[in-house]
Amino acid sequence: MxxxxxxxxxxxxxxxxxxxxxxxxxxxxxxxxxxxxxxxxxxxxxxxxxxxxxxxxxxxxxxxTATATATAATADTSNxxxxxxxxxxxxxxxxxxxxxxxxxxxxxxxxxxxxxxxxxxxxxxxxxxxxxxxxxxxxxxxxxxxxxxxxxxxxxxxxxxxxxxxxxxxxxxxxxxxxxxxxxxxxxxxxxxxxxxxxxxxGTIRAYLRKNKKNNKVVSPKVWKRWCRQILSALRYLHSMVPPIIHGNVRCDSIFLMHNGLAKVxxxxxxxxxxxxxTVADASQYEAPELQAMEDAAGKDGYSPKVDVYAFGMCVLEIATEETPYSECANAVELYQKVLRGDKPQAFERLTDPDLIEFISACLAPQEIRPNAEELLYHRFLHEVPMLKVMAAHYILRTNVPYSPKQLPKQLNDFLREVADGAWGTLANINLKESRRALNLLHGIAEPEGEGMIRLGVSIVMPENMTRELVFLYSLQKDKPSSVAREMVGQGLLCRADAKAMERHLHESLVRYHAQEAERQQAPLAPQQPLAQAPTGPL
Missing domain, CATH: 3.30.200.20 (Phosphorylase Kinase; domain 1)
Known part of the structure; x- marks a missing residue:
């Protein structure tokens, strides 16, 4: 703190x-x-x-007066x-x-x-x-x-x-x-x-949604995904405090919009x-099941930063469907019972995007398996741009790298403007995490490089026609495929979900290397051909 x-x-x-x-x-x-x-x-x-x-x-x-200030500073707090x-x-x-x-x-x-x-x-x-x-x-x-x-x-x-x-x-x-x-x-x-x-x-996001619905307009997914990233960025910051600060009132009514599209919690x-x-406004539809159960038991064991994540998930559902969660409930008792049972709002059934369904389901999952704000910030549903691209934009903006907007395509100029406005979070949020799954892993070079060392290569085929070619030194005595895979995840080169696949891939590369080395050492040397005599006679 x-x-x-x-x-x-x-x-x-x-x-x-x-x-x-x-x-x-x-x-x-x-x-x-x-x-x-x-x-x-x-x-x-x-x-x-x-x-x-x-x-x-x-x-x-x-x-x-100074006298009043001094008196206030020294007086008994009880009085x-x-x-x-x-x-x-x-x-x-x-x-x-x-x-x-x-x-x-x-x-x-x-x-x-x-x-x-x-x-x-x-x-x-x-x-x-x-x-x-x-x-x-x-x-x-x-x-x-x-x-x-x-x-x-x-x-x-x-x-x-x-x-x-x-x-x-x-x-x-x-x-x-x-x-x-x-x-x-x-x-x-x-x-x-x-x-x-x-x-x-x-105004607030809810006011914006109501205005759009009245005018028969739909909020672009690109716009509200940007809102989601910014909201999660704020929640991550609050939850990273020591002790964590729990917002406790995350709703579309408590998230404000600026004229430049920036969202503020x-x-x-x-x-x-x-x-x-x-005055306490009724926000039962945003309250996590453990929070409502906690209120029944008059305890506080369920009050953790993850109640904000649950409320955020309900906000995403409301933004995506433009419908208030549990609006189908006739009264507070029916709503309360559905929340405690873990029943999702009817609006959830209207979702068709598999990634969005997975994202909201994660937010509404039971407390013990519900991800935190930082993990959601790098979910593949929201993280559409490679992290290295975001970092490069921050570097350009912070170090005043000389460039002319005319030198860049309009798309990149717009992206730089979004980063400057905070649409992609701050550098404090960037932990070099890759949320996109690899499409394929391909074997690369595997050749000796000094005593007990080999030069190992691997190709990671990523979405958007991008392939990462990695070449690194591997110690046969000290390194292990599992540790190398974890290092790739830590450096933002590999999705955590692909770590086991990379570990198996590296193990296969090492097996192939050792087999090739054994064949090379056991193969008989080819007989040397006699050198041809140089031609004699006049040139």
């Missing part, structure tokens, strides 16, 4: 001190660069969500861990004396974020009771002011510290396919948690939030 942030210095003039993270800087562009490392990337990230209720903020002055209500700003009116969407309803404790009257109309987000457009006074960008209302009158110091830790970690997350998370604070006076996120104005619903919030 990334390191924790620091508390804000701005404290409202109240007996309660805010527990909040240092606000992250708002992005200067919507799409970030594609350069990345394994844990810290140059992309943007976060958790966001929204619904449609409006609450009247409590009016409080927006002053903060001062609660957060004061954010101060409200006076509402303004337009020339006709009417209220405006740009009226400032309240300001954050540190004075940076201004909540506007205009609501963000993104419904059904788990736990979010209210979402308004807001303004970042430091960077000059629009953001979203999200509010979660708690069921309990006052959170305990332990609950506050747990939430503070989780949300502080969120401000450190940076990934191109996560909605950016900037700041947060807990307001015990109004029994709410407020967090500031990136503004997503282009938002609307996170931590288990720590789920147990305290007032």
């Amino acid at each position: 990334a390191g924790n942030g620091t508390n804000n210095n701005g404290v409202p003039a109240s007996n309660s001190a805010p527990l909040a993270s240092t606000p992250a800087a708002a992005p200067t562009t919507t799409a970030a660069t594609t350069g990345a490392t394994t844990t810290t990337t140059t992309t943007t990230a976060a958790m966001a969500a929204a619904t449609t209720m409006e609450a009247q903020p409590k009016q409080q002055p927006a002053t903060a 001062t861990a609660a957060l004061a209500a954010p101060p409200a700003a006076a509402s303004t009116k337009d020339a006709d004396g009417e209220t405006s969407d740009n009226d400032i309803l309240e300001t954050s404790p540190n004075g940076r974020w201004q909540k506007l009257r205009k609501k963000v109309m993104l419904k059904e987000s788990t736990g979010i009771d209210e979402a308004h457009l807001a303004y970042d006074t430091e960077e000059g960008f629009e953001v979203v002011w999200n509010q979660i209302t708690f069921t309990t009158k006052r959170l305990t110091a332990t609950d506050q510290e747990r939430l503070k830790q989780k949300f502080t970690d969120f401000t450190q997350l940076k990934h191109l396919n996560l909605v950016r998370f900037f700041d947060f604070w807990v307001d015990n006076d109004q029994q709410r948690l407020v967090f500031i996120t990136e503004s997503m104005t282009s 938002g609307a996170i619903c931590l288990d720590d939030i789920r147990t305290h919030v007032r």
Whole structure:
């Protein structure tokens, strides 16, 4: 897990001190660069969500002093861990004396974020009771002011510290396919948690699907496969944290689209939030069987990152069929029973692509055999482009290799643009894995190369009329066919499913080599022909 942030210095003039993270800087562009490392990337990230209720903020002055900050830092957490209500700003009116969407309803404790009257109309987000457009006074960008209302009158110091830790970690997350998370604070006076996120104005995948269906249009598989890769890239990043971050609310309503086609995952619903919030949207059709069984048993043994994979599979099914999973169920009880039995939605029967059927079936498989997000990211259904091609594109973009777009075909230029926009993930996701099965394995050279060494060759016939010619040194004393096959898989030259076939193939090559060597050593030497005498006489 990334390191924790620091508390804000701005404290409202109240007996309660805010527990909040240092606000992250708002992005200067919507799409970030594609350069990345394994844990810290140059992309943007976060958790966001929204619904449609409006609450009247409590009016409080927006002053903060060094004395108040010092008092908050040293006070007993049992008395001062609660957060004061954010101060409200006076509402303004337009020339006709009417209220405006740009009226400032309240300001954050540190004075940076201004909540506007205009609501963000993104419904059904788990736990979010209210979402308004807001303004970042430091960077000059629009953001979203999200509010979660708690069921309990006052959170305990332990609950506050747990939430503070989780949300502080969120401000450190940076990934191109996560909605950016900037700041947060807990307001015990109004029994709410407020967090500031990136503004997503282009709507959700579900809204896009509904619009297309209304207009009798179908989303191209090329488009939604790109969405799937980006969603899995974000989930892989979350699940790679220590401890793993479980999104807990993966749905077509919680995945947002940018104007350039980039998909961003938002609307996170931590288990720590789920147990305290007032508003919880019904998402039973996306919940894994082990999660529903866990809720019945009042335990948490089934709550693992694989519940996100199951929910993702339901999203893929909804995108591919443009039908909400289990829409055939008459009530929640029928849906619940079908999920526990492991019955797939009726929409699944409409699928015809064998690879898509295999891909969704893997997502919906029982927990113990369900693949993780990283494994799905390299499934042959999604991974249509050789990984070396993706790496080459990242290399060109990161190192500024001089080239002219006119020198490349339009298809390659479009591919470079997609990589730059994050459609193929970041370098942090690239583990050199080959997901495509080999069509055939052919024997190559096998000849001595020094004492105890041979030069061995093999040809791997791949789809798309591509053949990989591999030639390598093989030690007869140290190497084994199984270890060489595993090395090929690790270097992205061979699909893991073909490792056993390669092992047998290499063993056959070695048997053939030893047989040829034995024949060569046992064969009698051919009699030497006498040298012909040089002709004599005049030239």
